[in-house]
Amino acid sequence: MRSTATNDATHTPHVLELFAAFLLIGATSFGGGVIAHLRSSLVVKHRWTDDETFVEMLTISQTLPGLKAVNLAMLLGDRLRGTLGAVVAVAGICLPGAALMYAVGVMYHIERDRRLVVAALEGVAPAAVGLILATTVSLGRKSFARLDDFVFVALTVICINRLHVPMPRVLIGVGLLAVAWYAFLGREGGKGSGGPQRD
Amino acid sequence: MIDDVLALGRVFAYLSLITLGGGIAAYPELNNLAVDAHGWLTAAQLDYLFGVGQAAPGPNLVSVAIGAATAGLPGALVVLIAFVGPPALLAFVVGRTWARLRTRRWVVSLQRALTPVSIGLLLAGCLSFAKGAITGWMTFTLAAIVFLVVLRTRVNPALMLLAGAAAGILAFAVA
Numbered sequence: 542m543r544s545t546a547t548n549d550a551t552h553t554p555h556v557l558e559l560f561a562a563f564l565l566i567g568a569t570s571f572g573g574g575v576i577a578h579l580r581s582s583l584v585v586k587h588r589w590t591d592d593e594t595f596v597e598m599l600t601i602s603q604t605l606p607g608l609k610a611v612n613l614a615m616l617l618g619d620r621l622r623g624t625l626g627a628v629v630a631v632a633g634i635c636l637p638g639a640a641l642m643y644a645v646g647v648m649y650h651i652e653r654d655r656r657l658v659v660a661a662l663e664g665v666a667p668a669a670v671g672l673i674l675a676t677t678v679s680l681g682r683k684s685f686a687r688l689d690d691f692v693f694v695a696l697t698v699i700c701i702n703r704l705h706v707p708m709p710r711v712l713i714g715v716g717l718l719a720v721a722w723y724a725f726l727g728r729e730g731g732k733g734s735g736g737p738q739r740d
Numbered sequence: 741m742i743d744d745v746l747a748l749g750r751v752f753a754y755l756s757l758i759t760l761g762g763g764i765a766a767y768p769e770l771n772n773l774a775v776d777a778h779g780w781l782t783a784a785q786l787d788y789l790f791g792v793g794q795a796a797p798g799p800n801l802v803s804v805a806i807g808a809a810t811a812g813l814p815g816a817l818v819v820l821i822a823f824v825g826p827p828a829l830l831a832f833v834v835g836r837t838w839a840r841l842r843t844r845r846w847v848v849s850l851q852r853a854l855t856p857v858s859i860g861l862l863l864a865g866c867l868s869f870a871k872g873a874i875t876g877w878m879t880f881t882l883a884a885i886v887f888l889v890v891l892r893t894r895v896n897p898a899l900m901l902l903a904g905a906a907a908g909i910l911a912f913a914v915a
Binding site: 566567568569570571572573574575576577578581585586596597598599600601602603604605606607608609610611612615616619620624627631634635637638639641642643644645646647657659660661662663664665666667668669670671672673674675676677678679680681683684685690691693694695696697698701702708709711712715716719720722723724727 | 756757758759760789791792793794795796797798799800801802803804805806807808809812813816820824826827828830831832834835836838839849850851852853854855856857858859860861862863864865866867868869870872873874875879880882883884885886887888889890891894896897898900901903904905906907908909910911912
């Protein structure tokens, strides 16, 4: 792996900028796929971080309990602006949705216009699928480029979607397999571990 | 009322820590506790609220709606803190520890190994979401168009979802 010194090239946001960015994501990321919005804002638009760091934080947030988007906001907020950054990131991403769900909870017995909402959701859902898939491809570009990485990606998908193995077991099982494989490659004399493909 | 608020806090703090791999992972236990054990709402209501939470912006905070429906604003606030707080705190501590250890050899190789698994989890979530969302050639085309546009351009993702909502209303409600 190359050193991550390239991170210094990305500029550090002000706490208020950070809060505004996460608040905007929290308010506009309807229909699922908060991860896609986070990457689009933080990596593509603001360039506060890069795909490599984003994937690293995503991996940690998926390994821990809790909602992925909240964990990711916590980790990225902390990485970008320390403790205060973490707090404003989590607050920003949660508040709009929380306010909306509060309103929904207070009037959940009202049945009016549900048909229109359902129709809109029928269109939002496939759009969200396209969005999440595109983000997965962007984030996984490196993993899809190497055969052994790709095999571990595929193995994870098969275990979850086909064999319906519980997620923590997949994480540990495939994770350990991958650890063993890369340790084996490293011992082979680095012929496999020498080619981190980067674009 | 105060009993309800306390019970809400307890239940959602517990649920927050068993939510591993997305909100849907804790759904069966949420159903057990909120519907069967406490009777805060019916299974059908939970199903509807969960769908709304999934569609609402940000992380799925169906928990807040349940808190609000059961005990108003105090319920909603307690639930928000109980559900978001514990895992967020854990993520903070783990993130700091990770940052301190990230140059260690075993951490580097652990990260190297877990990255494809993490991408796989993202893909798996996307595929199971697609199973319910892609219902025919129309929804498939919509997903494909959004996929290509997002991959090729820097368009704001919210615009693509709005376009999807408009297409949905045109296709399913008007027709």
